[in-house]
Amino acid sequence: MQVFKFGGASVKDAAAIKNLAEIVRQYQEDELLIVVSAMGKMTNALEQLTTAYINQTAEVQTIFAGIRAYHDQILTELFDPSHPIFDEVENTFVEIEWMIEEEPHDDPNFIYDQIVSIGELVSSRIVTAYLNQTGIKSKWLDVRGYIQTDNTYREGLVDWQKTSESIKESIPSFLQKEKVVTQGFIGGTSENFTTTLGREGSDYTAAIFASCLNAASVTIWKDVAGVFNADPKRFQNIIKFDQLSYPEAVEMAYYGASIIHPKTIQPLQNAGIPLFVKPFLTPQDNGTVILGEELPVKVPVIIVKTNQVLVSVSSKNHSFITENHLSEIYKILAELHFKVNLMQNSALSFSFCVDFESGKFEQLMQKLKQDFNFKYNTGTDLITVRHYEISLLRELSAGKTILLEQLSRNTAQILIKAEN
Numbered sequence: 372m373q374v375f376k377f378g379g380a381s382v383k384d385a386a387a388i389k390n391l392a393e394i395v396r397q398y399q400e401d402e403l404l405i406v407v408s409a410m411g412k413m414t415n416a417l418e419q420l421t422t423a424y425i426n427q428t429a430e431v432q433t434i435f436a437g438i439r440a441y442h443d444q445i446l447t448e449l450f451d452p453s454h455p456i457f458d459e460v461e462n463t464f465v466e467i468e469w470m471i472e473e474e475p476h477d478d479p480n481f482i483y484d485q486i487v488s489i490g491e492l493v494s495s496r497i498v499t500a501y502l503n504q505t506g507i508k509s510k511w512l513d514v515r516g517y518i519q520t521d522n523t524y525r526e527g528l529v530d531w532q533k534t535s536e537s538i539k540e541s542i543p544s545f546l547q548k549e550k551v552v553t554q555g556f557i558g559g560t561s562e563n564f565t566t567t568l569g570r571e572g573s574d575y576t577a578a579i580f581a582s583c584l585n586a587a588s589v590t591i592w593k594d595v596a597g598v599f600n601a602d603p604k605r606f607q608n609i610i611k612f613d614q615l616s617y618p619e620a621v622e623m624a625y626y627g628a629s630i631i632h633p634k635t636i637q638p639l640q641n642a643g644i645p646l647f648v649k650p651f652l653t654p655q656d657n658g659t660v661i662l663g664e665e666l667p668v669k670v671p672v673i674i675v676k677t678n679q680v681l682v683s684v685s686s687k688n689h690s691f692i693t694e695n696h697l698s699e700i701y702k703i704l705a706e707l708h709f710k711v712n713l714m715q716n717s718a719l720s721f722s723f724c725v726d727f728e729s730g731k732f733e734q735l736m737q738k739l740k741q742d743f744n745f746k747y748n749t750g751t752d753l754i755t756v757r758h759y760e761i762s763l764l765r766e767l768s769a770g771k772t773i774l775l776e777q778l779s780r781n782t783a784q785i786l787i788k789a790e791n
């Protein structure tokens with residue numbers, strides 16, 4: 372069997388869903404499990420809805436109406452008005468409608484997962500209904516009964532034992548009869564609450580299913596031709612990799628290449644399952660395959676992470692920053708689930724750079740300010756270059772304000788002020 376993952380861009384409108392069905396049709400005879408993301412930019416819209424609801428602002432209803440209208444447009448283009456999918460989608464939305472009429476629950480991360488997960492629940496229903504309508508027999512699967520997580524909302528930790536058991540128990544027999552379509556990015560707790568696995572988590576979902584079912588391969592269908600040595604939307608004169616090793620792909624994902632979710636590779640690497648990244652607009656192209664342990668990379672790889680914040684902490688009584696301070700700082704970062712993208716320390720201060728996430732950042736500031744002086748710079752971009760050459764670094768930072776720079780043998784990182 373194979374696993375296909377279709378991201379937001381590949382299901383962003385009616386034409387995209389028709390294209391998806393044409394791709395799947397080429398695999399009529401194969402056992403296929405299809406993981407889908409929320410349509411287009413719907414996860415961002417649902418995040419906005421969550422924030423508006425938590426802050427009880429007036430925009431709640433407008434944002435919600437916008438989300439419904441977006442899906443309605445797609446439904447109207449794909450189905451006859453009497454098709455049951457209209458009610459199915461409506462019923463899914465009613466669940467958040469009820470929620471947002473109530474006072475917000477006190478855990479914002481819990482609220483986030485209950486609301487944001489709707490994007491995948493709806494898109495997977497629409498895709499299943501459309502495949503069936505075009506003669507590709509498909510079953511909608513509620514992933515929350517299979518991918519079991521703890522209750523770390525917004526970053527559910529997968530219970531591999533339980534997940535693997537339930538996947539192995541029933542999915543193979545479903546796949547013998549029809550295509551299986553399910554949601555990326557979400558999971559369920561033992562109390563039947565919905566969790567999410569972290570932004571861009573649908574790739575990870577595909578890897579979980581593939582590893583539990585010992586799939587022949589995973590294919591991630593994208594709006595780019597494969598994996599490049601730099602973001603095609605940002606740089607020119609770039610090259611596409613035909614093949615990348617698992618370790619190189621892990622490093623790229625770790626430094627923020629948005630092509631693959633960082634947790635995706637490990638389960639595939641352990642099972643030796645190839646990961647294809649292919650363009651959904653020209654599905655016959657080879658794309659990139661991620662496979663193997665060692666494959667030298669002969670070109671520099673550039674990864675830009677935007678929306679970074681540089682934080683500098685120092686002790687309030689001007690004492691040295693010691694290992695005890697560092698462990699205290701790290702403990703706070705871990706508790707708040709921050710991932711440090713770059714760090715540097717001097718005698719009197721410790722600087723680090725993390726993704727700027729409003730809400731979470733204020734919590735971090737509040738905690739660190741209890742024991743430290745706290746300074747920060749938002750609006751910064753982190754450029755990481757693997758297999759770098761100094762001349763390229765100079766070119767990338769020319770005319771920019773460099774806030775921090777760090778070079779190791781293989782990897783260079785430069786934190787610059789973002790241009791507005």
Ligand code: ASP
Pocket residue numbers: 378379408409414415490555556569570571572573574
């Ligand atoms: N829809 C989710 C997101 O945009 C998950 C995914 O697409 O992988 O983050």
Ligand code: MG
Pocket residue numbers: 378379408571
């Ligand atoms: Mg994605």
